[in-house]
Amino acid sequence: xxxTKVAENSIQAAQDSIIEDFELLEDWTEKYKYIIELGxxxxxxxxxxxxxxxxxxxxxxxxxxxxxxxxxKIVFSGDSDAMITKGLxxxxxxxxxxxxxxxxxxxxxxxxxxxxxKQHLSPTRANGLASMIKQMKIxxxxxxxxxxxxx
Amino acid sequence: MESPSKTxxxxxTPFDVDAIRRDFxxxxxxxxxxxxxxxxxxxxxxxxxxxxxxxxxxxxxxNSNVHRGVHHLSEEATNAYEGAREKVRQFLNAxxxxxxxxxxxTTGGINLVASAWGRKHLKxxxxxxxxxxxxxxxxxxxQMICSEKGAHLKVIPINQQGELDMDQYTSLLxxxxxxxxxxxxxxxxxxxxxxxxxxxxxxRKDIPVLIDGAQAAPHLAIDVRDLDCDFxxxxxxxxxxxxxxxxxFVKKAWLEKMDPYQGGGEMIKSVTFEKxxxxxxxxxxxxxxxxxxxAIGLGAAIDYLRAIGYDSILAYESxxxxxxxxxxxxxxxxxxxxxxxxxxxxxxxVVEQVHPLDxxxxxxxxxxxxxxxxxxxxxxxxxYRIPGTxxxxxxxxxxxxxxxxxxxxxRETIKLLS
Ligand SMILES: Cc1ncc(COP(=O)(O)O)c(C=O)c1O
Numbered sequence: 001x002x003x004t005k006v007a008e009n010s011i012q013a014a015q016d017s018i019i020e021d022f023e024l025l026e027d028w029t030e031k032y033k034y035i036i037e038l039g040x041x042x043x044x045x046x047x048x049x050x051x052x053x054x055x056x057x058x059x060x061x062x063x064x065x066x067x068x069x070x071x072x073k074i075v076f077s078g079d080s081d082a083m084i085t086k087g088l089x090x091x092x093x094x095x096x097x098x099x100x101x102x103x104x105x106x107x108x109x110x111x112x113x114x115x116x117x118k119q120h121l122s123p124t125r126a127n128g129l130a131s132m133i134k135q136m137k138i139x140x141x142x143x144x145x146x147x148x149x150x151x
Numbered sequence: 152m153e154s155p156s157k158t159x160x161x162x163x164t165p166f167d168v169d170a171i172r173r174d175f176x177x178x179x180x181x182x183x184x185x186x187x188x189x190x191x192x193x194x195x196x197x198x199x200x201x202x203x204x205x206x207x208x209x210x211x212x213x214n215s216n217v218h219r220g221v222h223h224l225s226e227e228a229t230n231a232y233e234g235a236r237e238k239v240r241q242f243l244n245a246x247x248x249x250x251x252x253x254x255x256x257t258t259g260g261i262n263l264v265a266s267a268w269g270r271k272h273l274k275x276x277x278x279x280x281x282x283x284x285x286x287x288x289x290x291x292x293x294q295m296i297c298s299e300k301g302a303h304l305k306v307i308p309i310n311q312q313g314e315l316d317m318d319q320y321t322s323l324l325x326x327x328x329x330x331x332x333x334x335x336x337x338x339x340x341x342x343x344x345x346x347x348x349x350x351x352x353x354x355r356k357d358i359p360v361l362i363d364g365a366q367a368a369p370h371l372a373i374d375v376r377d378l379d380c381d382f383x384x385x386x387x388x389x390x391x392x393x394x395x396x397x398x399x400f401v402k403k404a405w406l407e408k409m410d411p412y413q414g415g416g417e418m419i420k421s422v423t424f425e426k427x428x429x430x431x432x433x434x435x436x437x438x439x440x441x442x443x444x445x446a447i448g449l450g451a452a453i454d455y456l457r458a459i460g461y462d463s464i465l466a467y468e469s470x471x472x473x474x475x476x477x478x479x480x481x482x483x484x485x486x487x488x489x490x491x492x493x494x495x496x497x498x499x500x501v502v503e504q505v506h507p508l509d510x511x512x513x514x515x516x517x518x519x520x521x522x523x524x525x526x527x528x529x530x531x532x533x534x535y536r537i538p539g540t541x542x543x544x545x546x547x548x549x550x551x552x553x554x555x556x557x558x559x560x561x562r563e564t565i566k567l568l569s
Binding site: 032 | 516
């Protein structure tokens with residue numbers, strides 16, 4: 001996206017690749033078809049994991065977000081009963097999962113704006129997406145504190 | 152009145168939907184790069200140029216407060232405002248303008264009756280009878296006044312088609328029933344209730360009836376004298392008029408037996424700290440500076456609809472309604488919710504395996520505006536054991552081509568998601 005070299009595997013690189021993909025999609029029907037595909041290929045969560053305590057509040061559909069710590073990195077997985085929502089979760093996971101808590105906390109999420117999502121989503125849906133991001137950052141903060149206390 | 156789809160006879164006025172579409176400037180716009188297909192008319196309708204112009208004219212030519220000044224503008228504004236009241240009287244075929252109260256809308260009208268009538272006439276142990284397909288607007292005000300008075304809310308059940316159970320209705324009407332509050336056309340199901348017959352049945356037991364006409368006003372010619380209802384509430388914005396204005400018909404016999412609703416200016420004749428003398432009818436129910444521009448805009452909407460003619464509207468919309476039900480209902484995986492014999496304006500449906508949010512989003516991306524959710528009628532959703540429906544609601548400017556587009560996009564979305 002600009003001349004300064006973007007580190008491979010960084011949050012920025014992941015976002016830039018999404019932005020590039022979306023630039024190829026002509027209109028919103030195409031964009032949503034792509035998001036639906038992302039939802040369909042996402043493994044989701046086994047029913048047993050979809051417990052109320054990992055449900056995210058403030059979404060129009062049911063959204064569950066699961067976290068695990070692996071080698072100091074947070075691995076997110078998520079699910080929703082609405083396929084577009086599941087696709088959106090998958091997008092966020094592509095950007096934020098498998099990273100150290102600090103990286104997630106510092107990550108500047110500009111891709112939602114750049115792919116036009118921010119302007120496009122209705123306020124209720126945008127709030128849903130914002131709730132997901134917020135929840136991911138809260139998890140990151142919790143793990144960061146936990147890791148620091150353990151050291 | 153009860154079964155418009157069957158009693159309709161072709162009228163002399165041909166219905167020219169292309170000409171009508173040209174009356175609505177918003178229909179020219181695109182959303183997300185696609186031509187707008189507006190199928191959310193039960194939520195609110197679009198406005199024709201005549202309505203928009205009437206509001207502009209009011210503000211550019213005669214804006215002034217009503218019933219107050221001796222100056223010329225105030226007189227013109229008062230005439231225009233009271234002229235709009237006369238138009239509403241004709242629209243409802245009420246006997247007198249005194250029976251027409253301007254409100255904010257249907258919700259405002261029902262709350263006025265619940266408060267001004269209910270506070271005076273309801274007492275502990277009384278029953279208010281509503282139906283199982285009411286909008287929250289015709290449930291919550293009654294719950295509030297009932298709990299204040301120790302009265303009870305009773306519910307006429309509906310059947311699987313989305314029609315009222317008339318046997319149950321008959322047995323629910325008893326000596327404790329103080330009021331029946333009933334929706335004319337259901338916004339969630341489209342069912343047209345046999346209100347005329349139901350009013351007659353209630354009256355045989357001296358029980359007054361309020362009709363929620365929010366969804367009827369845009370589709371049916373309303374005649375409050377023929378219906379013989381005691382109260383009739385409707386909203387301007389659902390019948391091509393402005394938001395924030397509506398009408399409430401109150402039968403004359405009840406007007407004098409209701410307490411004023413809110414206190415303030417406009418509603419009084421004289422005020423001292425000892426005593427207030429209320430203004431004449433119907434102004435004592437319109438405290439404060441009213442929505443003058445809104446009333447004038449509503450008058451313009453009434454003129455507009457009368458010029459087209461309800462016979463033509465009914466014929467056109469019944470055809471479109473049948474077409475839409477057939478088109479949407481025949482998509483594999485789609486289940487229509489609300490299949491009453493008499494229906495108007497609404498095609499509500501659920502799709503197996505597809506979340507309504509996904510459907511709504513894909514339709515939106517195609518430029519199609521429908522509503523998904525419970526439509527402020529949660530008891531209806533509970534009855535069908537569904538969280539909500541997708542609802543396409545029709546107006547005078549919708550076309551078969553738009554229905555085809557809706558059906559096609561729905562089909563594609565189902566294919567995509569299964
Ligand atoms: C049947 C019915 N009643 C009442 C209302 C409330 O109307 P308003 O919001 O204009 O007061 C609506 C609007 O959705 C409706 O459909």
